[in-house]
Amino acid sequence: MRPFTYTRATDATSAIKLLAENPHAKFLAGGTNLLDLMKEDVERPTALIDISDLDLNDIKPITAGVNQGGISLGGLGKNTDAANHPLVRQHYPLLSQAILAGASGQIRNMATNGGNLLQRTRCPYFYEVAMPCNKREPGTGCGARDGINRMHAIFGWSEHCVAVYPSDLAVALTALDAGVIVRSANGQQRRIPIADFYRLPGDEPEKDTNLPHGELITAIELPKNRFANQSYYLKVRDRASYAFALVSVAAALETEGNTIKQARIAMGGVAHKPWRALKAEQMLVGKEATEANFKLAADAEMADAKPLTHNAFKVELGNRSIVLALRMAVNGGKA
Amino acid sequence: MKEVTKVTGTPINRIDGIAKVTGKAPYSMDHPVKNPAYAILFKSTVAAGKIQAIDMTAAEKAPGVIAIITHQNAPKLNVKGGLRGGALLQSPEIEFFGQHIGIVVAETFEQARYASRLIQVTYDKKEPKVDFEKLAGQARLPKDKEKADARRGDVQTALRQATYKVEEVYETPIEHHHPMEPHATIAEWNGDHVTLYNSAQIVNGAQTATAATLNLKPEQVRIVSPYIGGGFGSKGGQWANLALAAVAAKHVNRPVKLALTRQQMVNSVGMRQHNRQKISLAATADGKLTALAHETTTHCAINDEFVEPCGDCSKVMYDTPNSLITYRVVPMNLILPTYTRGPGKSTGSFALESAMDELAYKLKMDPIAFRIKNEPDRDPSNGKPWSSRATVQCLQEGAKAFGWENRKSEPRQNQQGNYWIGYGVAAGTYPAHQRPTSALVKLKRTGDHVAATVELAAADLGTGTYTILTQTAADALGLPIQNVKVNIGDSSLPPAAGAVGSVGAASYANAVNDACVKLTQELVVKSGKQFFVRPTAAQLMRSEKITDYQTRVDSKPPESAEAYSAHSFNANFAEVAVHQSTGMIRVNRFLAVTGAGTILNPKTARSQIIGGNVWGIGMALTEESVVDPRWGNFVTRSLADYHVPTHLDIGHLDAIFINEKDEHVNTLGVKGIGEVGIVAVAAAVANAVFNATGKRIRELPITPDKVL
Ligand SMILES: Cc1cc2nc3c(=O)[nH]c(=O)nc-3n(C[C@H](O)[C@H](O)[C@H](O)COP(=O)(O)OP(=O)(O)OC[C@H]3O[C@@H](n4cnc5c(N)ncnc54)[C@H](O)[C@@H]3O)c2cc1C
Numbered sequence A: 001m002r003p004f005t006y007t008r009a010t011d012a013t014s015a016i017k018l019l020a021e022n023p024h025a026k027f028l029a030g031g032t033n034l035l036d037l038m039k040e041d042v043e044r045p046t047a048l049i050d051i052s053d054l055d056l057n058d059i060k061p062i063t064a065g066v067n068q069g070g071i072s073l074g075g076l077g078k079n080t081d082a083a084n085h086p087l088v089r090q091h092y093p094l095l096s097q098a099i100l101a102g103a104s105g106q107i108r109n110m111a112t113n114g115g116n117l118l119q120r121t122r123c124p125y126f127y128e129v130a131m132p133c134n135k136r137e138p139g140t141g142c143g144a145r146d147g148i149n150r151m152h153a154i155f156g157w158s159e160h161c162v163a164v165y166p167s168d169l170a171v172a173l174t175a176l177d178a179g180v181i182v183r184s185a186n187g188q189q190r191r192i193p194i195a196d197f198y199r200l201p202g203d204e205p206e207k208d209t210n211l212p213h214g215e216l217i218t219a220i221e222l223p224k225n226r227f228a229n230q231s232y233y234l235k236v237r238d239r240a241s242y243a244f245a246l247v248s249v250a251a252a253l254e255t256e257g258n259t260i261k262q263a264r265i266a267m268g269g270v271a272h273k274p275w276r277a278l279k280a281e282q283m284l285v286g287k288e289a290t291e292a293n294f295k296l297a298a299d300a301e302m303a304d305a306k307p308l309t310h311n312a313f314k315v316e317l318g319n320r321s322i323v324l325a326l327r328m329a330v331n332g333g334k335a
Numbered sequence B: 001m002k003e004v005t006k007v008t009g010t011p012i013n014r015i016d017g018i019a020k021v022t023g024k025a026p027y028s029m030d031h032p033v034k035n036p037a038y039a040i041l042f043k044s045t046v047a048a049g050k051i052q053a054i055d056m057t058a059a060e061k062a063p064g065v066i067a068i069i070t071h072q073n074a075p076k077l078n079v080k081g082g083l084r085g086g087a088l089l090q091s092p093e094i095e096f097f098g099q100h101i102g103i104v105v106a107e108t109f110e111q112a113r114y115a116s117r118l119i120q121v122t123y124d125k126k127e128p129k130v131d132f133e134k135l136a137g138q139a140r141l142p143k144d145k146e147k148a149d150a151r152r153g154d155v156q157t158a159l160r161q162a163t164y165k166v167e168e169v170y171e172t173p174i175e176h177h178h179p180m181e182p183h184a185t186i187a188e189w190n191g192d193h194v195t196l197y198n199s200a201q202i203v204n205g206a207q208t209a210t211a212a213t214l215n216l217k218p219e220q221v222r223i224v225s226p227y228i229g230g231g232f233g234s235k236g237g238q239w240a241n242l243a244l245a246a247v248a249a250k251h252v253n254r255p256v257k258l259a260l261t262r263q264q265m266v267n268s269v270g271m272r273q274h275n276r277q278k279i280s281l282a283a284t285a286d287g288k289l290t291a292l293a294h295e296t297t298t299h300c301a302i303n304d305e306f307v308e309p310c311g312d313c314s315k316v317m318y319d320t321p322n323s324l325i326t327y328r329v330v331p332m333n334l335i336l337p338t339y340t341r342g343p344g345k346s347t348g349s350f351a352l353e354s355a356m357d358e359l360a361y362k363l364k365m366d367p368i369a370f371r372i373k374n375e376p377d378r379d380p381s382n383g384k385p386w387s388s389r390a391t392v393q394c395l396q397e398g399a400k401a402f403g404w405e406n407r408k409s410e411p412r413q414n415q416q417g418n419y420w421i422g423y424g425v426a427a428g429t430y431p432a433h434q435r436p437t438s439a440l441v442k443l444k445r446t447g448d449h450v451a452a453t454v455e456l457a458a459a460d461l462g463t464g465t466y467t468i469l470t471q472t473a474a475d476a477l478g479l480p481i482q483n484v485k486v487n488i489g490d491s492s493l494p495p496a497a498g499a500v501g502s503v504g505a506a507s508y509a510n511a512v513n514d515a516c517v518k519l520t521q522e523l524v525v526k527s528g529k530q531f532f533v534r535p536t537a538a539q540l541m542r543s544e545k546i547t548d549y550q551t552r553v554d555s556k557p558p559e560s561a562e563a564y565s566a567h568s569f570n571a572n573f574a575e576v577a578v579h580q581s582t583g584m585i586r587v588n589r590f591l592a593v594t595g596a597g598t599i600l601n602p603k604t605a606r607s608q609i610i611g612g613n614v615w616g617i618g619m620a621l622t623e624e625s626v627v628d629p630r631w632g633n634f635v636t637r638s639l640a641d642y643h644v645p646t647h648l649d650i651g652h653l654d655a656i657f658i659n660e661k662d663e664h665v666n667t668l669g670v671k672g673i674g675e676v677g678i679v680a681v682a683a684a685v686a687n688a689v690f691n692a693t694g695k696r697i698r699e700l701p702i703t704p705d706k707v708l
């Protein structure tokens, strides 16, 4: 690791100030991603501001404002606690399933909700400093574009970067229209809709998100919804546990009789951000919740996919996964 | 004194179990040394060429740095000393990506790692040879005589004439051993003698190879390796890091700790090579094999050759009048491949046993009946009788225990919810050998209490060597196990075979038994008495009032064993569930039935077998090291990318041992189980996937995308 200074923050205001002052400073939360990247020389912060003591762990009902009736997850709450909280399990089982589908028990015990949102891609060229990578070192080229790209994107990639974003949690949050609450150095708090939080690589793949340097994730807000009984997080991967998604689908439906009133579908493992399957959603609203309609929706979404050399399978797999996740959702989690 | 009950063959707990789970067992880096410095190796970032210049200005100034060693200032070493894989800093030549090109020694590990990243290297690059797809066509006959073409009869004619045949190519990818304990060494000099704390499957081999490499006499090098955190072949032959630790310690005149990082493991300590295996089988309509050809194409290092014996199972498993085993190999700019659990047999059996399944299906024969029909009564490769062979028994007893009769002979007939269920079987073998091993047994009596110490430079890979040797010595001396202490893993002890190729248990246990028998005999003679019932050594120590006695043997395999072909045999049964939409596969049940002669401890033996099964399932479903064909670097460098099975991937495991008494193989009738546990596992799984889905996957690992 490169030498760095270490400060243990005691309050959010001073933590944000310290970060904002130094463009090469980083917050340290659970450290499960940042420290790995520092050991590999990929992240090279000159200062670490340890925020793990900040009192931002609460999971509580939102009692006022636009999201009244929803819940709020503290930015420094542990992934494990979020997954197992009764409010989450009861009202947002999709989120609980998504978190538990990620990483391992030990890592989830350390990992925080804010840190999870900002985890970086697992692209192997990003992780190996001897390889070209525009995300790590802009202008060096994309090692994966014409290299080994079985795990990479089929939607929204650019010639500059074909990486996928790895979080499971964020895929569920995208389906649930969550908001990310951030605080900046001037003490202001704002809500970034999850759809605006992440970005496609374009010609600036070094930017994973639209969060400016110097802002702290204090909470994640989940709006109230009626999806709890008809949602499912499907994660397809190379082994049953402890592997990143080949493709994942967060599906949630609200129905009246057998008619779909609202549909939410987000995909993981297919793009530089959690991929909201808007085309599929539009196909479903007002239709009957049938296998045939699920298939039409999946076809509509996957028609735009642009696979790379080694990941053509993701198009068929994504299609099947949308159908399966929707079927599991209407059956309350059973096939 | 009452009789002590015999413990050999009973499932006693591991002698070293408590020490391990409480963290008291010292692994290589845990040994206390005074004031160690920390070394890290740095690597080439090109796969072929020559180092032009190394700029160390910034690194030399970095905090804590004590020394930097490269080919420019490294001492002259003997590159043919017996360490594998080159990379000894003897020249600027680069033969593979990740080759060690220098050592940074600093006060702490992180200081060393940081400084290593400040070093700037420029290269004269050459076009690397790393694309197996493109190079396979240039493969040549290996230099190794064992890999010469082995031909019996006329395979081509038999194939031409046959109606029932299979001619297919099976691919197994590069795999890495990735033991939990990465390769790590503490080197401590004392004058011109060096002690190396370094886990080694072959303690004396590590000693002689390192000594020769360092231009020392073997007695100047001591290897200390009481515990090994896994090796699977990668700690059999040793690699450059061992000698480089000694070089660094000498250079800075201080003990040095040198550990490889997980990411460095992929190009430092060997690998299992990518094998392209063509199998051709022909049979008569009633299922008698008429031809078997097994042709392997693979790769080795640019300047050194190692070829896994993929054709070995095909030599001995089935009776056929026409047989052909060949190897072709192409040098590539990748690290030297090496022995990897079940070398040649785990990979070779995937090809052979998949093809047997394919042919059984074409013949509309039950795959078990098809195998039994082709059971050879002698070793087809050399005509020798078997010392014992339990293939048929393994298949039959396994079928009964597994519920084979519930298998549907046609694929896609067994559906449970969203899953296709399939059953698969495969049979395998691994040769049994005993190797020369010495052992020293010391007895000490205090009052009525007799205690034994057993010493030999054996290795315990975590497999149970301590335990079985304690059992063997206790029974042979007439002592309870608490009174027996086993010291192994130190090259200053009597020389022993390695824990490799399934020779450990047979070599060590027979040597210890021989030493105890010899010691008892000597005590009888010493007593000058005649005994109607021979007393135990413990009883003699008491009756003759002897306080200290010791003896040593240099044990060798019995010459009579030469007349026989000795192998362990197994049959594996897998039940898989394949998800119809996603292609995800789960092994619901796995049963291994093994005939391996005397089982010294059913508990450690079971652990060995199911451990092999789990790796075999990994081979079947998840494990693959991927090389970028442009640069020759591995893109799967961590355990997040290189997938070994997790608990959730593995359903119920079961191991059955055939009650087998082998009279010929060696005195104790021990055949070895370390390797055979992984043989014919991947094929059983692949055959079950076919039975479930109708998809024949001939390229491992069977990931969801291949099954879609
Ligand atoms: C082997 C392995 C497997 C994994 N598998 C999965 C998986 O399958 N699915 C999955 O979703 N994840 C997986 N993960 C990733 C894991 O979920 C993340 O590492 C974890 O969520 C990161 O949280 P953390 O608190 O440890 O973040 P840290 O490592 O501490 O921080 C990560 C980044 O977020 C920034 N940061 C942290 N908190 C805040 C905050 N409150 N405000 C602003 N910035 C902040 C840090 O500065 C840093 O840049 C895996 C990780 C490993 C090591």
Ligand code: SF4
Pocket (backbone or CB within 6 Å): A121, A123, A124, A125, A126, A132, A133, A134, A135, A136, A141, A142, A143, A144, A145, A160, A161, A162, A163, A205
């Ligand atoms: S895909 Fe993105 S992260 Fe991966 S090498 Fe290309 S630029 Fe880097």
